[in-house]
Amino acid sequence: MSSGVKTVERNKKARHEYFIEDTLEAGVVLTGSEVKSVKDGKVSLDGTYCSLDRKGEMLMHGAYIKPYKQASHFNHEPRRSRKLLLKQRELEKWADAASKKGYTIVPLEVYVRDGWVKVKIGLAKGKDVRDKRQTVKERESERKLRDVKHAFNR
Template sequence: MSKSKSPNNSGTIALNKKARHEYFLEDKFEAGVALQGWEVKSIRAGKANISDTYVIIRDGEAYLLGAQIQPLLAASSHVVCDSERSRKLLLKKRELDKLIGASEREGYSIVATAMYWKHHLVKLEIYLAKGKKSHDKRDTVKERDWQRQKSRILKHNAR
């Protein structure tokens, strides 16, 4: 008997596209997310959003704030569903130490960029990031436009 695949074949649950525009992303980490049962069911139904999320360090632990997981309509009545509660991130001690050091001493932000399935577990891709200034954002847009123009020119010349 073969396993049934989810409708989203790539395994991606939610993306934070704004993070690449707002920050210079440097070091990548993969963290597990401590979820309740109703949250996993909602994620399977595609009701997760991480567009305005960030990670904070509190008492030597990492927490995801701002992630919205909307409860299903058929959720149990005896479970209190808080769609924006802070969720603990599961990281190794060495990774936590690196995140704490970079965010406190060097002024880095910790940004969540993607939530995805890894086998049967929900994982979160987080980055150590530095905020971009407005002129950096303009440079990024200019570079992206140039790459697009260059590919059009090459495609047109190939014909």
């Protein structure tokens, strides 16, 4: 078993589209071919979101996991919904928070920790156009400041 954490995929759009107010680590129910594809880095979180179903289980929708080439006809469906593993009290807390107007749950990153595939999910509140512009301005000003400091230290 490998030790440590290896980040496989980050949802870069999530931080641009939403204010992330809280994060949580969740396990994912995957088939064998999905685990192999994720460990190979063949996963995409674009357009992915999470929701609670009628049974009270958290599901991740829209994540793309490329079919594993060596799995032949035992392969998986690339965009199926996948169950997230959370404790009951965490599920209840996040369901309450996500039910408020303007909130949703989005996957932020997929990583492998000690051989187990994990997903970091975030409680997100949508940004409007002004907020997105402000975020871009702040990022650019920080980049310019960092470049000036770097040039000054030479």
